[in-house]
Amino acid sequence: MLAINSRESNSETKSVKYFFLSEGWTVGRVWASEGLWQITAWRRQPDIQRMNICLLEQGEVMWLYRVEDAIITVEVKPAISPQTGRSTQVIGQVILRRLMSAEQVIERLETASARCQLQNIASIVQ
Numbered sequence: 001m002l003a004i005n006s007r008e009s010n011s012e013t014k015s016v017k018y019f020f021l022s023e024g025w026t027v028g029r030v031w032a033s034e035g036l037w038q039i040t041a042w043r044r045q046p047d048i049q050r051m052n053i054c055l056l057e058q059g060e061v062m063w064l065y066r067v068e069d070a071i072i073t074v075e076v077k078p079a080i081s082p083q084t085g086r087s088t089q090v091i092g093q094v095i096l097r098r099l100m101s102a103e104q105v106i107e108r109l110e111t112a113s114a115r116c117q118l119q120n121i122a123s124i125v126q
Contacts, residue, residue, distance in 0.1 A: 015069035023061040028075035055112045073097050074076035
């Protein structure tokens with residue numbers, strides 16, 4: 001798992017952060033500067049989106065995730081198998097404290113085997 005933070009430009013400049021997460025892992029708890037993310041206080045879930053870009057390193061697939069600026073720390077943990085109700089991983093959880101910038105993501109993609117998953121090829125080939 002790798003992590004990063006960056007700036008996206010649009011009509012309002014907003015900061016966006018990134019991290020890579022191994023396939024078979026999921027996001028757990030999330031922290032903002034005020035502490036643990038409280039859905040009732042924020043009145044919404046944290047904005048965490050898996051992008052259609054992944055790295056393939058030594059047979060391990062690591063997906064790129066984008067998170068909003070308010071998020072400072074993300075807990076990740078192995079997904080639970082629906083068949084067994086247990087995780088297949090030895091590690092119970094990991095806390096990502098240093099998220100990545102867009103520039104750091106690009107540097108990382110340059111040094112790894114990257115793969116882009118396209119769900120809608122028609123949107124690209126018009």
